[in-house]
Amino acid sequence: xxxxxxxxxxxxxxxxxxxxxxxxxxxxxxxxxxxxxxxxxxxxxxxxxxxxxxxxxxxxxxxxxxxxxxxxxxxxxxxxxxxxxxxxxxxxxxxxxxxxxxxxxxxxxxxxxxxxxxxxxxxxxxxxxxxxxxxxxxxxxxxxxxxxxxxxxxxxxxxxxxxxxxxxxxxxxxxxxxxxxxxxxxxxxxxxxxxxxxxxxxxxxxxxxxxxxxxxxxxxxxxxxxxxxxxxxxxxxxxxxxxxxxxxxxxxxxxxxxxxxxxxxxxxxxxxxxxxxxxxxxxxxxxxxxxxxxxxxxxxxxxxxxxxxxxxxxxxxxxxxxxxxxxxxxxxxxxxxxxxxxxxxxxxxxxxxx
Amino acid sequence: xxxxxxxxxxxxxxxxxxxxxxxxxxxxxxxxxxxxxxxxxxxxxxxxxxxxxxxxxxxxxxxxxxxxxxxxxxxxxxxxxxxxxxxxxxxxxxxxxxxxxxxxxxxxxxxxxxxxxxxxxxxxxxxxxxxxxxxxxxxxxxxxxxxxxxxxxxxxxxxxxxxxxxxxxxxxxxxxxxxxxxxxxxxxxxxxxxxxxxxxxxxxxxxxxxxxxxxxxxxxxxxxxxxxxxxxxxxxxxxxxxxxxxxxxxxxxxxxxxxxxxxxxxxxxxxxxxxxxxxxxxxxxxxxxxxxxxxxxxxxxxxxxxxxxxxxxxxxxxxxxxxxxxxxxxxxxxxxxxxxxxxxxxxxxxxxxx
DNA sequence: TTGTATGCGTTATCAG
DNA sequence: CTGATAACGCATACAA
Numbered sequence: 001x002x003x004x005x006x007x008x009x010x011x012x013x014x015x016x017x018x019x020x021x022x023x024x025x026x027x028x029x030x031x032x033x034x035x036x037x038x039x040x041x042x043x044x045x046x047x048x049x050x051x052x053x054x055x056x057x058x059x060x061x062x063x064x065x066x067x068x069x070x071x072x073x074x075x076x077x078x079x080x081x082x083x084x085x086x087x088x089x090x091x092x093x094x095x096x097x098x099x100x101x102x103x104x105x106x107x108x109x110x111x112x113x114x115x116x117x118x119x120x121x122x123x124x125x126x127x128x129x130x131x132x133x134x135x136x137x138x139x140x141x142x143x144x145x146x147x148x149x150x151x152x153x154x155x156x157x158x159x160x161x162x163x164x165x166x167x168x169x170x171x172x173x174x175x176x177x178x179x180x181x182x183x184x185x186x187x188x189x190x191x192x193x194x195x196x197x198x199x200x201x202x203x204x205x206x207x208x209x210x211x212x213x214x215x216x217x218x219x220x221x222x223x224x225x226x227x228x229x230x231x232x233x234x235x236x237x238x239x240x241x242x243x244x245x246x247x248x249x250x251x252x253x254x255x256x257x258x259x260x261x262x263x264x265x266x267x268x269x270x271x272x273x274x275x276x277x278x279x280x281x282x283x284x285x286x287x288x289x290x291x292x293x294x295x296x297x298x299x300x301x302x303x304x305x306x307x308x309x310x311x312x313x314x315x316x317x318x319x320x321x322x323x324x325x326x327x328x329x330x331x332x333x334x335x336x337x338x339x340x341x342x343x344x345x346x347x348x349x350x351x352x353x354x
Numbered sequence: 355x356x357x358x359x360x361x362x363x364x365x366x367x368x369x370x371x372x373x374x375x376x377x378x379x380x381x382x383x384x385x386x387x388x389x390x391x392x393x394x395x396x397x398x399x400x401x402x403x404x405x406x407x408x409x410x411x412x413x414x415x416x417x418x419x420x421x422x423x424x425x426x427x428x429x430x431x432x433x434x435x436x437x438x439x440x441x442x443x444x445x446x447x448x449x450x451x452x453x454x455x456x457x458x459x460x461x462x463x464x465x466x467x468x469x470x471x472x473x474x475x476x477x478x479x480x481x482x483x484x485x486x487x488x489x490x491x492x493x494x495x496x497x498x499x500x501x502x503x504x505x506x507x508x509x510x511x512x513x514x515x516x517x518x519x520x521x522x523x524x525x526x527x528x529x530x531x532x533x534x535x536x537x538x539x540x541x542x543x544x545x546x547x548x549x550x551x552x553x554x555x556x557x558x559x560x561x562x563x564x565x566x567x568x569x570x571x572x573x574x575x576x577x578x579x580x581x582x583x584x585x586x587x588x589x590x591x592x593x594x595x596x597x598x599x600x601x602x603x604x605x606x607x608x609x610x611x612x613x614x615x616x617x618x619x620x621x622x623x624x625x626x627x628x629x630x631x632x633x634x635x636x637x638x639x640x641x642x643x644x645x646x647x648x649x650x651x652x653x654x655x656x657x658x659x660x661x662x663x664x665x666x667x668x669x670x671x672x673x674x675x676x677x678x679x680x681x682x683x684x685x686x687x688x689x690x691x692x693x694x695x696x697x698x699x700x701x702x703x704x705x706x707x708x
Numbered sequence: 709t710t711g712t713a714t715g716c717g718t719t720a721t722c723a724g
Numbered sequence: 725c726t727g728a729t730a731a732c733g734c735a736t737a738c739a740a
Contacts, residue, residue, distance in 0.1 A: 005472055007733055018711045023735055033709055048493075050471035054417060055733030057408045058716050065451065073440065074656075076639070079433040086427065086454050090461075095468070097419065097449050100440050107444075114449070117404035118359055118717095139402075259640060266643055285430070285638050286613060289620055291645025302428075361717055372727045377719060387725060409717035412732050472733095712739070717732105724727075 006049045015043060026051075065095035066312060067115035069125040071103045071226065077255045077283040077301050078126070081150065084305020085124060092313055094121075103228045105130040112136055122146035122312045124305075127154060129191050129226040146315035150308045151299075153195045153327075160311040161327040164299040166196055169332030170203030170253065173279045173297050176336065177249045178211045182277045186219040186240050186247035188233065188257050190226045197222075200253040200281070219247055227256035237264050249277025258282040262294065273338075281332075293338035300330045360403045369397060380405075419449035420666060421469035423479040425457045425580065431609045431637040431655050432480070435504065438659025439478060446667055448475075457582045459484040466490055476500035476666045478659075481508060483545050483580040500669035504662045505653075507549045507681075514665040515681040518653040520550055523686035524557030524607065527633045527651050530690065531603045532565045536631045540573040540594050540601035542587065542611050544580045551576075554607040554635070573601055581610035591618050603631025612636040616648060627692075635686075647692035654684045 012019045017036070025032045025040035057063040068085055070078040082098060089096045097120060101108035108128045115123065125147065134154050141147050141157050150162040177185050187204050190197045205215045221236035240247050252258040258280030265272055272278045272292045282296040307328050315322055366373045371390070379386045379394035411417045422439055424432040436452060443450045451474060455462035462482045469477065479501065488508050495501050495511050504516040531539050541558050544551045559569045575590035594601050606612040612634030619626055626632045626646045636650040661682050669676055
């Protein structure tokens, strides 16, 4: 037995009115007599009437819901972002539909197709590590569909974007490592084409260069699946450790890579920063209580979600086509915990060099 | 300029056919000639036609989306659960709409009202710490609306439920503390009425009793907002520490309380388990790398999400009303890290055996 | 002030 | 094999 939904028709029938009268009464239209209004409203209340949002959507050609696609919900950075998104959406009467790409392009496109075609009014997305073909998104955008990118953005599509100051965050973190005495600083990152990878590696490289350290490409490793596959991080670390000159520190350019590295180093019995320096982007909980304490670059995830959603709603609700788009860049936070000074004792001895 | 959606009507007009013919051709109906089918299909492909899911929903009286209400997305346990939910939903062509109660009853009800009334086909929910009035959910359930509870369930509503073996998890953890030498074991938990609180405290108490330790109610603290407000956990710890006889260990009965306690103890300069024992439910990342290493009771969050979703879909898609409901109880995992033996010496000194 | 008719996009029923 | 029509629930332009 299906739960029978109460409709305007039911009210109309029960009260001997027409559906339009009921509809107008419910919407408190000025052209309905106070008595009728009262009658309708009270009866609606009594039988617990709620308008069918789907019928409304069909009529108004809007669903009052927004889609969110991220690689993984169970990643602190993204779940914090979604928290911010939900927060703004809730305040504005929008639902949030989430989908995960799991760093798969195919899945991303399927989710996109599923969500689009009018079941959502707009999209907030951080593209997957695998995504290099943006034609689907581009088409969507050209049709006038509201899209806001965050975190992993797409340069070639001109719309609102929200990112952290990746360049600066990476720069500062690398400088911090340099100041702590490290010289052979490796980088473990996502695929090279990803916006965050480019921005963060640029900051990393600039910091090295500005301090007279030559950029060494063999010290830069890319994880094609963004650390979704543990073994690829292991592989990256392994490769770094089998170099003729081992790196004395690692800069990890994404949440999953940072914690991944940490686990692997720990498993190898290495202490941070005792045996090897480590700093990375991370929004993971409890990093401040880690053993060893971990210094991180933290993104304002919640705020990023809020900002992205506000921009999206602006796009959705604007009457005329928006042509002026903005890219919001939010500051990262460099959290230094414990001493990151490089140990100068035997163990790692003079790796130095420069 | 709004992105004009392609409809069946457009295809019909362009091809000089009726909408019904087009509709049938698209659905590959047997009563359409191969040529017409081919014509329609090719044209549809060409202009990138996609059926409007909202119109479909209206017609079929189903939205192919499920609602999820949890207190907080950015909580590892819940984000892992949502991961599992999304996983199954995706495989079955369902969308996932998430909403957060933020442990507020008001918000929970508002979200419920918003989601229900036919914009979702079913609901997966873990109620807020504030919720004591289940009438809204009960009404919904009586109307035949598919609901699956997980984690924080509602006993008085008879439907599918998915929980971890809270009793056993708590029992084992408490036994572990006892075996490690602790005797005055405090408990910090959510509000007393919450299902998980009852189950976990029951396990905790049974463990004490079974080992000849009297249950001391002054050692049991309740956090009304489930640790959403940091100060309430602080207050609980403070009260425990101002007791004439300080507890020598704490059992924290929820994710947020476990990490909350840990932070507070750390801030007080106490080491775990050196100065005070601590074990709690937790699905937070990196607990194994903490300083001090933290032993936890881990719930199979992802699996819980999967199971809950499968049950919900079963409910949604069953032709006749379901009357036989089941409660799935999944095993927790007790993860012992480092030595949890109680220190018997003065300061911290020799950290003892094993 | 209220009722009638129409349309949002789709499919099902009934004619042809 | 194909087309016209009604219906899903609602809102609104147009009548009355």
